[in-house]
Amino acid sequence: MTEKAEKKVNGWVRAALEYGPIIAFFVGYVRLKDRVFTIGGTEYSGFILVTAAFVPLMILTTLAMWRLTGRLSKMQVATVVLVTVFGGLSVWLNDERFFKMKPTMIYLLFAGLLGLGLMRGQSWLKAVLGEHLPMAEEGWMILTKRFTLFFLALAAANEGVWRLMSTDAWVNFKTFGLPVAMFAFLMLQSRLFQKYGTGTDE
Known part of the structure; x- marks a missing residue:
């Protein structure tokens, strides 16, 4: 598939x-x-x-x-x-807390998988995005490390928001805060893309 x-x-x-x-x-x-x-x-x-x-x-x-x-x-x-x-x-359990935990679990899973790849000396992020973003191997390793830390930060932020703030605040954070954070993070990687971009698939 x-x-x-x-x-x-x-x-x-x-x-x-x-x-x-x-x-x-x-x-x-x-x-x-x-x-x-x-x-x-x-x-x-x-x-x-x-x-x-x-x-x-x-x-x-x-x-x-x-x-x-x-x-x-x-x-x-x-x-x-x-x-x-x-x-x-x-x-099923009529408990909104489980759904609020979902972004935390997603980001921890992504961070864990990327971290596992890094421990093996590989960028598993490249396997997902490589065909859309041609870049040298060193660039992929740097980007993968940054994404791993970013996902951990998002997981921590989600936990803080849903546990300490209102449901309204969490819904706004999930709907607008997370996408804006992702966009801002990618924009901050522009120098990395310029430095290590190859222009063609490897």
């Missing part, structure tokens, strides 16, 4: 599939956050109902991405699995 050449997909379609579920979660939460629903004799907050809708939506958009591109990265697969597990636990 991940070894096939990726098919070209319209940029707007890709963006809709990647960010659509996150935007839908935010909109749903804003509309339902103050409501309580009784289903089968059990009361569920709006957060739990939105989570219950987010999980299948995430699965469907990931499957659509696979059908359109012919492949999924290991990170995409890991993300949808963790969303399903932690989102499912939140709904």
Whole structure:
């Protein structure tokens, strides 16, 4: 599944599939956050109902991405699995804390995998992004180290926000803070890309 050449997909379609579920979660939460629903004799907050809708939506958009591109990265697969597990636990146990932990688990997993590759003298980040970002091996090792530390920082930030702040603050952090942090991090790597970029796939 991940070894096939990726098919070209319209940029707007890709963006809709990647960010659509996150935007839908935010909109749903804003509309339902103050409501309580009784289903089968059990009361569920709006957060739990939105989570219950987010999980299948995430699965469907990931499957659509696979059908359109012919492949999924290991990170995409890991993300949808963790969303399903932690989102499912939140709904099943009627406890929003599990879903709030999900970004922490995702970033710790990514940091752990990249760190394991570094311990073996390899950049596993290159295996995921190499065909889209031609760069010398030394550059990939530096970028992988930086990404490992960045993912650890995001995991710590997520834990701090959901444990110490309100659900509103966490939803805003997840919807806007994390993407902005990722964008800013990538922008800060511009010198690295310029210094080690090869211009052609190795």
